[in-house]
Amino acid sequence: METPFENHDKKLGVKIKYLIFDRHFHEDSLKLISYNAINKRIRSESCSEKELRRASLGCDALVEFNSLSQDWKDKITTKFGTPQKEVAKSWFAQHYIADREAYNFYIGYTYGEKVKLDLDKVELYTYQASVLNTVLLMKTNRKQYLKALGCNSVDIWQSLSNDVNAFREVDHKLPTTKGSLRHKVQKYVKEGYAGIISDKFGMKNALKVKEREQEALLDELLAKHTNLDNELISSLYNMVAERMAWPTITAQTVGNRKKDSNLVIYAGRNGVSALSNNVLMQNKRQAPSAPMLYWTLDGWDAELLYQKTTADKKGYAVTSYHNRLTMVVVLDAFNKYPIGYAIGTHETPELIKAAMRNAINHTAELFGQRYNPRQLQSDNYQSKVLTPIYEACTKFYTPAKVKNAKSKIIEPYFNYINKNYCKMFDNWSGHNINSGSKNQPNSEMLNKLSKQFPDVHGCISQLEGIIQAERAKKVEEYVTNWQKVPEDMKLTMPQENFLLALGQSSGLTNRLTGSGLNATIDGVKRVYDSFELAFRKQAHQDWKVLYDPQNPQEVLAVSKDEKQRFMLEEKYLQAMAIDDRSEVDTEQLKRVNDFNKLAISYITDERQENANLLENLFENPRLNDTLAKHLLVDSRGQHKDQKNNERLAQAEKVIIKQDKAIKKESAKAWQEKQNEYINNKIDLNNYL
Numbered sequence: 001m002e003t004p005f006e007n008h009d010k011k012l013g014v015k016i017k018y019l020i021f022d023r024h025f026h027e028d029s030l031k032l033i034s035y036n037a038i039n040k041r042i043r044s045e046s047c048s049e050k051e052l053r054r055a056s057l058g059c060d061a062l063v064e065f066n067s068l069s070q071d072w073k074d075k076i077t078t079k080f081g082t083p084q085k086e087v088a089k090s091w092f093a094q095h096y097i098a099d100r101e102a103y104n105f106y107i108g109y110t111y112g113e114k115v116k117l118d119l120d121k122v123e124l125y126t127y128q129a130s131v132l133n134t135v136l137l138m139k140t141n142r143k144q145y146l147k148a149l150g151c152n153s154v155d156i157w158q159s160l161s162n163d164v165n166a167f168r169e170v171d172h173k174l175p176t177t178k179g180s181l182r183h184k185v186q187k188y189v190k191e192g193y194a195g196i197i198s199d200k201f202g203m204k205n206a207l208k209v210k211e212r213e214q215e216a217l218l219d220e221l222l223a224k225h226t227n228l229d230n231e232l233i234s235s236l237y238n239m240v241a242e243r244m245a246w247p248t249i250t251a252q253t254v255g256n257r258k259k260d261s262n263l264v265i266y267a268g269r270n271g272v273s274a275l276s277n278n279v280l281m282q283n284k285r286q287a288p289s290a291p292m293l294y295w296t297l298d299g300w301d302a303e304l305l306y307q308k309t310t311a312d313k314k315g316y317a318v319t320s321y322h323n324r325l326t327m328v329v330v331l332d333a334f335n336k337y338p339i340g341y342a343i344g345t346h347e348t349p350e351l352i353k354a355a356m357r358n359a360i361n362h363t364a365e366l367f368g369q370r371y372n373p374r375q376l377q378s379d380n381y382q383s384k385v386l387t388p389i390y391e392a393c394t395k396f397y398t399p400a401k402v403k404n405a406k407s408k409i410i411e412p413y414f415n416y417i418n419k420n421y422c423k424m425f426d427n428w429s430g431h432n433i434n435s436g437s438k439n440q441p442n443s444e445m446l447n448k449l450s451k452q453f454p455d456v457h458g459c460i461s462q463l464e465g466i467i468q469a470e471r472a473k474k475v476e477e478y479v480t481n482w483q484k485v486p487e488d489m490k491l492t493m494p495q496e497n498f499l500l501a502l503g504q505s506s507g508l509t510n511r512l513t514g515s516g517l518n519a520t521i522d523g524v525k526r527v528y529d530s531f532e533l534a535f536r537k538q539a540h541q542d543w544k545v546l547y548d549p550q551n552p553q554e555v556l557a558v559s560k561d562e563k564q565r566f567m568l569e570e571k572y573l574q575a576m577a578i579d580d581r582s583e584v585d586t587e588q589l590k591r592v593n594d595f596n597k598l599a600i601s602y603i604t605d606e607r608q609e610n611a612n613l614l615e616n617l618f619e620n621p622r623l624n625d626t627l628a629k630h631l632l633v634d635s636r637g638q639h640k641d642q643k644n645n646e647r648l649a650q651a652e653k654v655i656i657k658q659d660k661a662i663k664k665e666s667a668k669a670w671q672e673k674q675n676e677y678i679n680n681k682i683d684l685n686n687y688l
Helices: 035-043 070-080 083-094 100-108 119-140 142-149 156-166 178-196 212-222 230-244 251-260 262-270 272-278 349-367 383-392 410-420 443-452 456-482 495-502 583-617 627-636 642-681
Strands: 005-008 011-015 051-053 062-064 295-311 317-332 337-344 375-377 504-510 516-521 524-529 543-548 551-559 565-570
Touching: 011 051, 070 083, 083 156, 100 119, 100 178, 119 142, 119 156, 119 178, 142 156, 156 178, 212 230, 212 251, 212 262, 230 251, 251 262, 262 272, 295 349, 295 410, 295 443, 295 456, 317 349, 317 410, 317 456, 337 349, 337 456, 349 383, 349 456, 349 495, 349 504, 383 495, 495 543, 495 551, 495 565, 504 516, 516 543, 516 551, 524 551
Parallel strands: 295 375
Antiparallel strands: 005 011, 011 062, 051 062, 295 317, 317 337, 504 543, 516 524, 524 565, 543 551, 551 565
16 A cells, blocks of 8 residues: 655655545545645645645645644544654655566576576565665665655664565565674675575585686686687586586576676677777766867768769669768867868868868858867878878867777767758668668668669768758857957968968979969969069979869969978969050059069179179189189179279270281281282283
8 A cells, every 4th residue: 555654854744635535536545625625724824734745747745744633643544554654664665676687697596416496485585685675775875765764863774674674565584683684785785696595505605616717717718709608618618627626617607707707808708999988987078168179070971872873894884873972071079060071982081181171261261261270189090191281280189099989079970960961861871770770761762762862963962051051050159159269279370381281282293484383273274473582593493282272373382392382372364455454454564573673683683792702702813814713704794893994994905906916917918818829820921
């Protein structure tokens, strides 16, 4: 019979449903008054009945027992017993639960030569284990237990002993004194279900694996990576036991040991990663307090199918419908905002770089300029190639522990995307094939719809739509909270750093020509140049061009030895016709002319400085006869220095004198040769 008594706020109460006779009454009600009448009495100051608690979900309305008339008290105690004893008994009984695992243990227990316990013993021990479980629960929840008893301090073991003695809903035959009960409970805590079994049923003899050597052998067989079953382990163990004169064991003993040694054998049977994920202690983490504090990224084989037509070996067109795309997502853990993404056929370092480019560029779209996250997490895929890139994009790069999926919040996010978005499309492939039909589409219907699957571009559009929908839902919260981040916590990313870390390479190297640096970007020929004079000095270098596909107008040129880097801009196209020229054309033309003037001025100044330095150098007498001295003197032309003019004038006089002598000698020689020719060729007699 359920008790009408319940303690509340250290006062004994009676459930109103046991006093009334209308629609709210209990089947065991005394039917003393109507529900409306007692409510009026409770709320009337002239009546003695006091409300202890109003009715609410899961709680009955209570009236204080001591406020009732003696007549009502007598009727209640006559039918339901003394209040305090009944409350304690009810509280204990309310928490009693039959222990099914205890029953399974005792029904499978053997002793001696595989002798089973009698069923009445199985029942008795199950009852005892169940009652002892309740005792432990009462002791653990001591405050609630004392509250139910209606007192603040009490001899807990005496109270528990009283409750156990009073609890006779099952025949448990537990000790009747508090000392004996306490000893029984302590033994039960230490030995478990086996601690209840009497010694005469071979409990001590049943513990056949006692010695450390025996335990070690059994544990190592249990920890074998081939996951041997209990029967095979017992047979292997017994081969050794018979030769060592040890007691033999059964598969049941192996099963018991497997539970006791789970921590030791788990890694051998399931692997170190499983041990870390499922057994060892793990940290609990909370989300970052602001945007841009923590990014994580990973690749995901999207659960959306698309159709693709290819040619087979004979040249026939073949269409497949099972194709899936891979999307790398960069997730800000603040509110799981997809800050970046990239879509491809499979995960590659270039696809990951594209996702990071998208993420950094998106920060510029949101905040006006590019920013780096303070911390970035990734898995260990292609770590040698990608780690320098990750480190260039964040202050703290923290790769996830190998095979520790729980450390990455992005994997549950992919499940969320799959459930809330992908499942809405007819080309949803389903996921987690072992989880049952709720995560799998109707395969028959999927086959019928396969010809309506989108192509690769349509599937990309679906994934991009998902990202845009996610961003739209979370962007306001994201941007608002970014404004609260202190300025000294924000990490800007200059254009050069961005391209150096995440820029896409044009593939080939190029050299600077008069027209500029000619490069082919995504199949388009473009010409780049720099207004830095130092770039003109490196015309001999081979340059690798790094660019952002979203903004190819500005690129980074990196020398082959990676020691030189220059930011280049795309060459401005001037209008040929004067009538076509705009103000921008004029400005750009002036910009180029000013640069060229600066370059010429630099060249002139350098030559002037060289001349001044060499002037003093060639004054050295040891250099008088050097060819370099005369060549440089002849090649310099006019010089403003007066001393140099005098030296050139003297040299000029010598040269003029030499020229006159050469001309005179040449004229004399010519005349002599002419006379000799005439004398040899002309006979004057012929004319006489």
